[in-house]
Amino acid sequence: MTDETVTTTGAPGTDAVDTDAGAETVGAETVGADVAGGDVAGGEVAGTSAADDGAAGEDDVLVTVEGIEVHFPIKRGIVLERTAGYVYAVDGIDLTIRRGETYGLVGESGCGKTTLGRGLLRLVEPTGGRVVFDGTDVSTLKGEALRTSRRRMQMIFQDPLSSLDPRQSVESILVEGMRAHGLDKGKQSTRARLVELLDSVGLPESALHKYPHEFSGGQRQRIGIARALAVEPDLIVADEPVSALDVSVQAQVLNLLEQLQQRLGLTYLVIAHDLAVVRHISDRIGVMYLGSLVEEASSDSMYAEPMHPYTKALLSAVPVPDPTVEDDREQILLTGDLPSPAHPPTGCRFHTRCPWKQDTLCDTDRPELRDIGGGHRVACHYAEDIRAGEIGRHEVEPELVHPDT
Amino acid sequence: MSILSTRKAEKIDSLAEGGTSLAMDALRRTFRSPVAILGLVIVGLFVILAIISPFIAPKDPYRPYPELKAELTPSNIPGPMPGFLLGSDQNGYDFFSRLLVGAQQTLFVGVFATLIGVAIGMIIGGLAGAFGGWVDSVLMRLTDIMLSVPSLLLAISIAALLPGSQWTVIIAVAMIGVPVFARLLRGAMIAQRSSDHVLAATALGVKRKTIVFRHMLPNSIGPVIVQATLTLATAIIDAAALSFLGLGDSDWRRAEWGLMLGNAQELLSVKPSLAFFPAIAIIVVALGFTLLGESMRESLDPKNRR
């Protein structure tokens, strides 16, 4: 391990430093070393996953989501509650996640991406649609069957501190899931498994008897990852896995996730608002706007040629830490705010803010997600015309959105 | 040895320590504040007094003494005299001994009233918080009704309905606490139910029962403990109030501060100290519990960590 690190960092005097920093940083170090430990490895990952993309057949699908809907009722009244309306958090989404791939779900706050992730895991009850996981329809499971089915689908949370019970030691956090699924078969083997788990997320064995508040943000997220791994899942839904972390620590966790995927053959659904993060980690990306998917494509194709006006605006809005890029960037500034998901606009939900909006179809017909070649799916009536340059951008009068209506 | 390796060693050392739970941490923080220490000292002295008072009381608190009785008239209650530090009470008993032993009975009433209140309140609040839905609605409306009656009025009504005994006082005072504890626990558990770590446990496939008992309940109990400490103070005062109103214990012989205070009210002009000393004792003890509870509340507040 030490050798590897030295060769990667390759700076004078590192041998002294890297043995330092103690147990705490060694883990982080290892991860960095493994991924950076040769650009070759990184290149290979990208290569294989791209190949998978093309060859993906029906039986390679791990998760199929069909028309999933999560509508939250808005209750009014104190004694006699009545439903005054619904928040259409997720409103009819189809998507498939292939075995071993990373599907990135991106969108701004209020677009329903978190609810979709939770609905998929049945942490909130979908009000419609189906989720098929590895051939089993999990949307109809109840009670004990639902509980045991959870072993194969795990979750990583945004806030690593609040997602860990402050009263539990790391050991008890990790054992809990194993116990729930009968995976702790004896003191010896459990102990060995715990050490192995910690090692795989780059934490020392001494962490077992500590409590969450005694760790740094990055380390807590590692504990959260180890908890998910403890039950040997196939799918991990990672909801904003790095957005609560310091910039310098984010890369450690991203690298760890990639390394674990390679080693354990995990499938990820990564939910994030940060396009750069999603772009970095995902094979395919879905873009959400107001409860529906507006575009879906491979990571590279999404970046190279965004088709949906919203995706275009989103991509152009991400600041890039490179002054040259920033200087000649053409920004597509959206006007106004996200409309309320309780009163979504008619037709295409983006038409109120769309700089390419046309007089027909946009405000009347809701566009379906359709394949426009090479697995690039987009929900826009005029995607081809915009690509061909036949429709130009125009000014949009901002509509004011009141958040409480 | 280079500076580097010394520094490295220090760093590793600092990593090896740790393993303190949040509760330990909170406890340690609590007793850093002088207010908490004062509260703890008062409460500690009170509890010790309650335990040992029967053994250190100079005279028998439940027996009239002829020396005192001799001088006792409706308009004159003997003051301090040799052997009787604070003189007599209205019945010719040794006032000082009764005051000492009163600590025990007062603690008894306070502790049981609080414990019963906590127990019933926690059952109601726990059920409401764990199940939600209509169970929650029904139970919470019930506590709303209890809360809508002014607390002392509630206790008075209960005390008036039941025969006058010490347990009547305890139950009446306990009922005041029930809705408070129920709401507190229910609120904390509802917050826990939507918390990330409970969601994480659900996602992990942990059984519902385990989630309630291992995650939701233990994490909600902190504010209840704090409130219980604070309630001990009010319970003692409320018990005294009931006695004062004549709704207390019918056994006038029992040495309990609230009762002593209540029985002394007609004798204020004859011997004010009969009311004064029990009153002071109640105030000081209530203050002790309040200080302790407040500083616990403060140190449990995550905003005040570190």
Place this chain on the structure above:
Amino acid sequence: MALLDVRDLGVVFKRKGTRPFTAVDGVSFSVEPGQTVGLVGESGSGKSVTSLALMGLLPKRGAEISGSVTFEDTELLTLSDKQLRDRRGRDLGMVFQDPLSSLNPVITIGLQITEVLERHRGMSRKEARVEAAELLDRVGLPDPQRRLDEYPHQHSGGMRQRVLIAIALACRPKLLIADEPTTALDVTIQAQILSLLSDLVSETDTALIMITHDLGIVAGLCDNVNVMYGGRIVERAARHDLFERSRHPYTHGLLQSIPRLNAPRGEPLTPIRGSVSDNIEWEQGCAFAPRCPNATDVCWSEPPELKADDGRMLRCHNPVALGDAVTEGAL
């Protein structure tokens, strides 16, 4: 003559029963009229404490401030509260991260702006209302007349941030301090606010201090960038120099560890090891040494000074060699 000159600013927090904590130490920089200066750092870098100290918003008790902050020949640190308040209202504007808690929830937006105008620019109620509507229009709030009578909670985060900017601009300040103004906002809204800020700055020749953790924001907006770590400035350079040839291992490491939109999928990230809490005291050496790939014995024993180096200021014993940096920046 600089508009704002910060010399050796230090902030030490002292609380009874705890060790004094040095949040900011020896921070010096200056801002020219119309210039945009960036202050970048992660949590605990001292960037926000620096801004609070500049504005005189640190608590009098508990925070010990040293050094000097000169704004147009006035020493701000020794001003009385009243003088400072006056100055703050007139010449210094500020925009904070959380627009909701910075606005008074029970007062209409109109009143919150006109209040400032009446007090600092001596306008009548009527004049102030007209001016307020103009300000709201300028920051891009649709239908400004109506907005004046609404309350902050009736608006989205982005709109509230616009209101806050309007208030900050009400007195035509010479210097605007923006502390993470877009952190609570979504990317597309962030883009709106950033473009608004940069337009306003160039139109009105207002100087801007931009405090952020996001290197991307700085890359597009700032003339000069100060990178802070552990309460001190570790590198200062013009924007292109900093991003294309970062010399401090921390800056360099940060740039290499952030995923970029314009990098192909699978491009490996090189993280900085450890976490922000793995610092050593600056008195012992370089605070970044425990996490630094270039650290040698001298880094652990001698605090580096901020020195001019190759057209920039650098606080490092073993800076990143220029050759390495060029290839990275070219990405």
